[in-house]
Amino acid sequence: MSVPIIDFSAFRNGNEVERRELAGRLVDEFKKHGATRLMNHGIKGDTIQKAYQWSDQFFKISDSEKEAIANIRDANPQRGYSYVGSEATSKANKRGEDGEFQICEDDDVAQDLEDVKEHFDYTRDGDPDFPTPWPSEASLPGFHDWMEGVFLDECQTLARDILTAIEIGLDLPKGTLTGCMESHVDELRIQRYPPLSTEKLRTGKIKRCHPHTDFGFITLLFQDITGGLEIEDRADGGWLPVVPTGEPTEVGVYISDTLVYKTNGHLKAAVHQVTAPISLKDKEDGVLPERYTIALFAKADRHAHIGPLPxxxxxxxxxxxxxxxxxxxHNKRVGQLYDARPEAATPVVSLA
Structure with missing residues (x-):
């Protein structure tokens, strides 16, 4: 059992009946897993491959260039470069007494767990509140223009198509969700996981990424063929591996916290982690190869109210x-990652 792959082409090319059937299947899968995978969704395989090529080039720039565009570790939206170990996803969620993962807003989680990944986060140009510090054009000529002007735009379009399909599948009026996204404050992340020994994984203190939920409406996640991504198995417990198929347009879609709020828990967030690929699970002296992912965090307008719909x-x-x-x-969730929680806390709720 794993996360299925759905052909999304009917959303743009099908008739009304076909669109509704697709929307219903999407929502059914989100209710089962909090996640699904899509292909034939409008972003070409060549475009996705080019984004990986730019990612590889970005992470090869010098440490001094990365430090010059470093993300400030506070409760604000992440912008710029984050070094290996900067983000502690282990602090974002915890299991409640009922065994379900919930948003964490205190220090009642292990403080010595480490994520082994580095990433660069950006948004559209012209964000007056939280601008992106980009690498210099001399360092990466063309990177800024293509990643912001081409790839981010295509990912944002797909995210809004998916949310429109969710509106249809939930019998919500058109624009109920997408109407809260007019300022296009979505964030895109390119992410690199360096090689990691299975010996270090066995300590229990280190993972490529610890179990957590994301913060926006939905997350689009592109992953290379390395593997290691897992989602919580809600039916039987444990974890389901999300093994890459190699299909060039494959993209994962994950329900995130804001959509949980809007639906009053009718849709539940996908709890996911990154550990060893299946082929290295039982290897005592193995090495996890380098891994790349790209994520679009589709966000509501910052001042949109995201409490439950009537x-x-x-x-x-x-x-x-x-x-x-x-x-x-968002500030509550990011502040937890970086030990910069806002003073006013809201009640802890279950998201799993």
Missing amino acids: QFVTAETPQRFPNLTALEL
Whole structure:
């Protein structure tokens, strides 16, 4: 059992009946796993491959150039370069007494767990509040223009198509979700996992990425063929490997915290982690090869209210989540990663 791959072409090319059938299947899969995978979604394989090529070039620039565009480790949206070990996803979520993962807002999690990855986060040009520090044009000629002007734009278009399909699948009026995304504050991340020995993994202190949920509406995740990504198995416990198929347009779609809030938990966030690929699970002296991923975190407008929609609040399912703004939720979540939590905390809720 694993996360299925759905042909998304009917969304743009099919008739109304076919679009509704596709939307219903998407929502059914999100209810099972919090995630699915798509192909034939409009972004060409060559475009995705070019994004990987730019990622490889970015992570080969000098340490001094990376330090010059370093992300500030506070509760604000991440911008620029983050070094290996900077982000501690182990602090973002924890298991509650019922065994389900929940948002963590305190220090009641292990403080000595490490993620072994580095990444560069950016958004569209012209963001007046949280601008992106880009590498110099002399260092990476063409990187900024293509990654921001071409690839980010295509990912944002796909994310809005998927959210429109979710609206259809949930019988929500058109624009219920996408109407909260007019400022295009989505973030795109290119990410590199350096080689890692299985010996270090066995200590239990280190993973490529610890179990967590993401913060926006949905996440689009492109992964290379290395493997190691897993999602929580809600039905039987444990973890389901998301083994790459090698299909050039394959992209994972993960329900994230903001959509959980909006649906009052009707859709639950995908808890995921990155560990050893299946072929190296039992190797005592193996080495995990270098791994690359690309993620688009599709975000609501910062001052949009993301509390539960009235359709999802009933006598049987009372309101579970506060009516925060998207930025307030984002600050709470990122602040947890970097030990920079906002002073005002909201009640802990289950997301799994």
